[in-house]
Amino acid sequence: MKNIALDGVDKxxxxxxxxxxxxxVADIAxxxxxTATPCWRRIQRLEAQGVISRRVALLQAHKLGLAMTVFVQIKAARHDGKWLTDFAKHASSFEEVVEFYRMSGEYDYLLKVVVxxxxxxxxxxxxxxxxxxxNDVTSSFAMEQLKYTTALPLTHL
Incomplete structure (x- = not known):
């Protein structure tokens, strides 16, 4: 993946x-x-480059009755392209799955599930x-959320 060149103002x-x-935009600028116009152009450029993929509302899970977070680890039944495609489609189809990763190590996949x-x-x-x-499924239940952020670290820029 190619990194996008960003300056201090972009950061x-x-x-x-x-x-x-x-x-x-005027407040950000x-x-x-x-001024507002160059700031808006920078935001549009960051969106066009895919640095900003979308803007969303972050909801509070506990206020919506979603009190349980579960990390589900899965070992694949097979390691071929068809199974991978089928499993990715299957696991992604559940609204309870809010994050889904293919992993290295003992388990092949990690799902973050909110219920x-x-x-x-x-x-x-x-x-x-x-x-x-x-092949195998194991689940770990989060007892307490100690940190949650959607903000990515930018100090390396």
Whole structure:
């Protein structure tokens, strides 16, 4: 993957947008030392380059009754392209799966699953394992969230 060349102003804009994407462009421009039009052009360029992929509302899971976070580790039944494609489609189809990774190490895949309670997880689990051939599945339940952020580190830029 090719890195995009960003300057200090781009970095400052990204830091501000990661904190709150609803901030008016004029306010961002003032904070980074630009006028609104050049600031807006930079934001548009960052979007066109794919640095900013989208702007979303972040919801509080616990306020929506989603009190349980589960990390599900999976060992593949097979290691061929068709199984990988089928499994990726299957696991991605569940709204409870909020993150999904192919991993190195003992387990092949890691799913982050958010549900209301144990009964909801059990329902999810049965649908997951019944939909495709798996070798092994293990789940770990988060007891406490100590840090959560969607902001990416930018100090290396």
């Amino acid at each position: 400052a804009i990204l830091l501000l947008l990661q904190q709150n994407a609803d901030v008016p 003032e904070k980074v030392g630009l 209301t309670d144990m009964a909801a997880f059990d329902h999810f689990y049965k649908r997951l394992v019944n939909g495709i051939d798996l």
